[in-house]
Amino acid sequence: MGLAAVTGIYTMKDLPVEQTGYCMTWGQQHYRTFDGKIFRFQGDCSYVLAEDTDHFFTVHLHNEKNCKGKGCKRSLSVYVGDLLIQLKSDPKDGSPGAFVDDKRLPLPSAMSGVLIQRVADFVVVRDPESELYVKWDGLESIFIRVGENQEKRTQGLCGTYDENHQNDFTKKDGKVVSHVVEFAESWAVGDCGNTKINSYCSKATEHDRCTLAKALQGCKYIMETKCKMVVNPAPYFEACKEDVCFSDDDDLVCNSMSAYFRECARFGVIVDWRRKDRCAINCPDNLCYDVCGSSCPKTCYDTSYNCENNHCIEGCHCPEGTYLHNGTCVARQDCPCQYAKQEYSPGSKLRLDCNRCVCARGRWVCTKNVCDSVCKAVGSHFTTFDGKHFDFEGRCSYVLARTEGMQDIAFEVKLINTCTGFECDRSLEVTVNGETVHVSHAGKVEIKGKEAILPYHNYFYAMEKVTTNFYKVTINSGLTVLFDGKDRIYIRAKPTLCSRMRGMCGNFNAQTTDDFWTPNGDLAANANDFGDEW
Template sequence: MSSQKILESTAQAFANSWEMMPCPKGSPSSCVSIETEVSCPTGLVFNYKVKTCNSSCRSLSARDRSCDIEDILVDGCTCPDGMYQNNEGNCVQKSECDCYVEDETVQPGKSILIDDNKWYEGDLPCKRGCYCPVGMVRNSKGICIHPDDCPCSFGDREYEQGSVTSVGCNECTCIKGSWNCTQNECQSTCHVYGEGHYRTFDGESYSFDGLCQYTFLEDYCGQENGTFRILTESVPCCENGLTCSRKIIVAFQDQNIILQDGKVTAVQTAESEDCERSASSYSIHTVGLYLIVKLLNGIILIWDKYTKVSVILDPSWQNKVCGLCGNNNGDLKDDFTTRHSSVAAGALEFANSWKTSQECSDTVTQSFPCDSNPYCKAWAEKKCEIIRDDTFRDCHSKVDPTTYYNACIEEACSCDMEGKYLGFCTAVAMYAEACNAAGVCVSWRKPNLCPVYCDYYNAPGECSWHYEPCGTVTAKTCKDQVIGQKFSSLLEGCYAKCPENAPYLDENTMKCVQLSECSCFYNDVIPAGGAVVDDCGRTCSCTAGELECSVSLAPTTSVLSTSAAVTTGARSSTS
């Protein structure tokens, strides 16, 4: 601090501020002005802020140990900016610095044999040891191979030459030690599960569990010409306010498609100009434990019939959506964009902005199960360790388990309701699903750990239905075969191996049947050969799983109310 109580930046200014009087000419040598010029050796310059870290040529070749301690700035002689001090103490340009390899000093322009996986010319003395023959290299196992046979690395694993692995929707092939990948534009996924654990399309994870109805996803985004809106609302249990299920409403083409209580219901919100188009605006499929709703615009919802909902978008929707799922623009930094197009500082402000009604109060603070049940936390941490232990060992390098582990602890902290609220199983199932998507199938369920009972579907004496952690649809289905084949490898659940005399799986009844026995669905299951009058006034008959409708007899103004068949007999430990 100077005499004027100013914090000076240099010792020179500090010292001069405390001088009593200027040094007169001819004064004794004991009175020396700080202005006196300091003499430095040739090539060095005086500086009041000299640092030692990374100032030498040697620091360019290896870690400078002087950087391990706090670098206190001192006054002294140092190299000019952009130059480095060599072993002789001279300041040289970076290009003139020696290189240092272990105990060897290599002059500029010289080259040496650093390792036996790449050749350099040099004149260093030979060292005794075992080397690969000329033209061959050593792999990670110490075996000499031809360079064209070098493996590739991905996620802490090695893949042999010619191996193919999937990264998202792209396939990568190992060619001569390097990956050659396709450049497909991939679909993006957003999901929510349990006590409000969200992951946006761009990969931002956050937790929010408000008591209102919120916009999960839409394409209106402040405009009036949107085409769809997906709303979400938590449905609490009777005890402790835990979320035991989630209500989803899809507003699309004059209909509200409602996912609630294990079933799908469609309600027409206004008289449609095209009754037939409105009736076919979506389709429903059962794959494993999940129900898949496919909209006519290509958007796909995957629902576990409890708290987990995923929405899948094609690349054409990039940067065209908004809501709790984010804007799908590939940038995490603006995922918390509010309804008013500003970027919120946190999840609370962001999520509250997407309420559908201002009459519902904002969520000010959040209380998760571990806050209410701290005595459960030790039990929860022990249970959730399955995500980080050897069970999922092969997946850890591809999917970081940290976020899923932390979410699992929050879910498992409802330990006193584990028989009713099975959030722990849902949390582990979420990580298993992420692993499946990354190409790692893990069979983690056991008879005493979140079991799935597929025997419910087996008729007495039959054994067609089995649980599969990464199912494969082998049976033909009465409905769209493509959906089942596309998602079965990613979704666990009960899968049938239908016999030759009944090769078709009827998703409405979950039975193996002949094609002529395939049922249909309109407000209720319509058996093969049955008929119904639809809301367009047409008479429709069920033939081989398809409704064949006659020409409409008269226009209708009735409210459409249809439900999709959902068989919930196979009780799974997911919520």
């Protein structure tokens, strides 16, 4: 691998196809492209790590300036459509998190279809639309996966994903080069300092030789495991040596070892490589270290996320039988509930419409009463009993709701338009067992063709004016109609009328798919055809 010390490139051969489509970078200087090319450069500015050629998604990498080899950090800016998610350390306490508009997001979160969650020690961003998957360990390691739909459509330091590492050093201007520095600097964002590829491992002095010996001793485990038959360990071994020589600290073996054994785990080779004296992890609170924990942790809210191809993730996980919530593990009975983006403790109660709910084991347990439903006709905007919204401009008379089949009380609610030129006045007509109530646009009320004195009631219905604006018809079978005398009609139906009505208000059967049912017994194709039929 002597050539790598000069060129900064560790790999010279194509990878198997199944090992492509996955880019990663670790330490402050090591990179692996989507097609498996592993290279090194030291750059202390921001770079386009990966983006699609349509610029729907872009991932910017921000290296720490003046990094001396140990304790350095990185951050990311992930652009998906119009959304910008920053993965960085919280300036308040130094903990890694996801931020939008400089506000820290609670995890898990979903914004504009993009899913953000914490899995073990990683913050994960996933966009189902573009199949972009970004994983950051909160320090220096970053992993990016794209779907096959992005083949030949990626660019940046992660290279062109086309299963050919020969063109991975494609510059921003489209030119393919062979030198790492020329390639890397073309993807710099903004002003950039010096970019170097020099090797830090040397035999020039006695101190250099001691450091190199320490690097060889500390890194040799990479070459000795069962995984070497599946994933070539040599590039990671060289990267490991460079980290130790750069920092003169044998603790830096952990970056390259972690990158290598994570790659092994992706291909089903699990190596329990950490020891008390080698890269040990101390888990906080009640989390436990697992070399192969689930990439889909169980959370109190059970938000559905895509597993990492069913692969495991190394790190701190919740013990079996507990659930992740706000960075700690809790028993199921201690899980809170969510409603309207607010959190409620176990045992909390809510009233939702006509039902009562109680928070139990992270779920709302509610009564299952069928509630009243309201149909609305406001100007040209309609909402059916089942919640289907549509617009309809009509100049005739239309049946909003009427009884279907044999019923003790038969009714029909009509919207009547009286038009002159382009202007239409709206009135309401309600017929109950053959008796008709008419409320004109001017507020005149007629019952059985004669002007009525309100309130009025009989055995089947009641008519009254309930406010300065609204008239109300109450039908004893469970229907209430409100009309403001202008252009607003609200019809409330009790559950006893479920599936017993037809009209522009729909069927009231908890299904929107058949709300455009016509008097002829078929489904209208659109709102205009539906309205015309009634």
